Amino acid sequence: MAVGRLGRIAGGAGGVLVALAASMIGLSEMGEVVVIHSAAAGGAGARATRIWVVDDDAGLLVRGSAGKGWVADAVRAGTVELDRAGATRRYRVVERPGDDARRDVNARMRAKYGFADRAIGWLRDYDASTPLRLVPLDAAPAPRGTGD
Numbered sequence: 001m002a003v004g005r006l007g008r009i010a011g012g013a014g015g016v017l018v019a020l021a022a023s024m025i026g027l028s029e030m031g032e033v034v035v036i037h038s039a040a041a042g043g044a045g046a047r048a049t050r051i052w053v054v055d056d057d058a059g060l061l062v063r064g065s066a067g068k069g070w071v072a073d074a075v076r077a078g079t080v081e082l083d084r085a086g087a088t089r090r091y092r093v094v095e096r097p098g099d100d101a102r103r104d105v106n107a108r109m110r111a112k113y114g115f116a117d118r119a120i121g122w123l124r125d126y127d128a129s130t131p132l133r134l135v136p137l138d139a140a141p142a143p144r145g146t147g148d
Contacts, residue, residue: 031052031112031113031114031116032052032053032084032112033050033051033052034050034051034052034053034082034083034084035048035049035050035051035082035083036048036049036051036062036070036074036080036081036082036083037080037081037082037083038070038073038074038077038080039073039076039077040073041072041073041076047069047070047073049064049069049070051064051070052109052112052113052117053082053084053134054105054108054109054111054112056108056133058133058135059091059133059134059135059136060082060091060133060134061096061104061105061108061131061132061133061134062105062131062132062134063102063105063106063109063126063129063130063131063132064129064130064132065128065129065130066128066129066130067130071130071132074093074132075093075095075130075132077093078092078093079091079092079093079137080093080134082134089136089137089138090136090137090138091134091135091136091137092134092135092137093132093133093134094132094133094134094135095130095131095132096131096132096133101131102126102127102129102131104131105129105131106126106127106129106131109126
């Protein structure tokens, strides 16, 4: 009888975790979501990642997990491509080290994405994120699918 009860508890907890994960995925798709393309390490091809972005006078501001995935790839390569509003544009990647830069990006993300940013922040440590500035390399975005 105790095994059955433990199984029900474990099943219930698993269900809660699945629902929580699904909610976080749904929240991460709220608001403007762009696709950043970074060159994977070791020439393994490009990595496409859906992220949030905020506008800045010098370009765009983004954040991600320090030293992992697309952030590590983007910093290593120094450039990325970003799909936004139906156009693809190339950017130079500029690290923004320090707590002040991190707080600035976090505040701008919270202002733009509101509750979704707060809720995801309950599970992610934004204070350990890496803030980056993306500076446009071209004068205007190229429409996707033109072959240019």
